[in-house]
Amino acid sequence: MPAKPASDALKRFTVLDLTRVRAGPTCVRQLADWGANVIKIELPEAMESGNGLGGARHGPDFLNLHRNKRAMTLNLKESKGVDLLKRLVRKADVIVENYRPEVKERLGIDYDVLSKENPALVYASISGFGQDGPYAKRPGFDQIAQGMGGVMSITGLPGQGPVRAGIPIADLCAGLFAAQGIMIALLEREVSGKGQWIDTSLLQAQLFMLDFQAARWLVDGDVPQQAGNNHPTSIPTGVFRTKDGYINLGVAGQVIWKRFCDLVGREDLRDHPDYSDAEARSKNRDALNKEIESFIKTETSSYWVELLNKNGVPSGPIYSIDQAFEDPQVKHLEMAKKVKGHARGDIDLVGQPVRLSRTPSGMSLPPPDYGEHTNEVLDELGLSDAEIKELREANII
DSSP, X not given: OOSSOSOSTTTTOEEEEOOOTTHHHHHHHHHHHTTOEEEEEEOOGGGOOSSOTTOOTTSXXXXXXXXXXEEEEOOTTSHXXXXXXXXXXXXXXXXXXXXXXXXXXXXXXXXXXHHHHOTTOEEEEEESSXXXXXXXXXXXXXXXXXXXXXXXXXXXXXXXXXXXXXXXXXXXHHHHHHHHXXXXXXXXXXXXXXXXXXXXXXXXHHHHHTXXXXXXXXXXXXXXXOOTTSOSSXXXXXXXXXXXXXXEEEOOSHHHHHHHHHHTTOHHHHHOTTTSSHHHHHHTHHHHXXXXXXXXXTSOHHHHHHHHHHTTXXXXXXXXXXXXXXXXXXXXXXXXXXXXXXXXEEEEEEOOSOOOSSSOXXXXXXXXXXXXXXXXXXXXXXXXXXXXXXXXXXXXX
């Protein structure tokens, strides 16, 4: 076990992390932040081909993804390396990998093989398009999944052409869903005593995240289009220019619409036949937005945010990322968490968005350097100093 698990919640579980880039590390980070004993397994540094996707090891992206993990090196291209992984598997609860489907079979570390070593093993796979099917062997990449999953067709201004989301939403959601699947499998294991193979993909995650936009097509045959900053069904909801910037305004439903009009002294809009109900407001959205902006722009963003929220009309500022982390509510929620002891000194990373009253998540271990804990992990596995030295000389670790 790590000397300082990040939480008591999952500290009884050991997780082997064979993932790279983003979707897989996102999954494992969820388990690590809640105290799981995570062992990140990488190729020996001499065998790595540079930083690759995800950036430099001491860069912000890598640091944020790999906190609360220990790291060891292991050459899985050699049979001795695979044998050592099997020894680790026998004592592990979970293994997470995001190889292309055929790669793990070629290495001899697929579910069928490793579950024989440990029938209670929960084996999680994350891929671009799934473990089988016509696209199973294609390399996966977030933006490809965004395009194939439909989100780029509904993001951006009308007529602008496809626009990617500003975050790698397919990667991130695939990782989160994989972590959820692992937790479900661990809960089920308490009843059956058996592990199982779970898998998800970037494409599946992206399609699921379409949510009501997908349901519009599946249920009503309605193909959603780009709506820019306007909400596709709740009107008026969108971005409005103020005297000194922009705000988001969310006038959802008839009650809030009437409340908004009365608050700003525009009963003429409330009662106008072009805007009197949701259907009319949808049909005349552009004209209504112009009417609203004509008076919104006469006052500052802070004026409107305070006035509207105080009177039960949802509104909020539109921040740059630095401004977002300076907001008093964000500070209160402690979404920037400090981790100590890294080569770069004390650093702030993004905290978990869920709070547990008795077993909160934490930041107990800084992101590891290459092979930082190799000897420690192998010592826990029962290898002698001489055996570890022999493995290192053979480039197995």
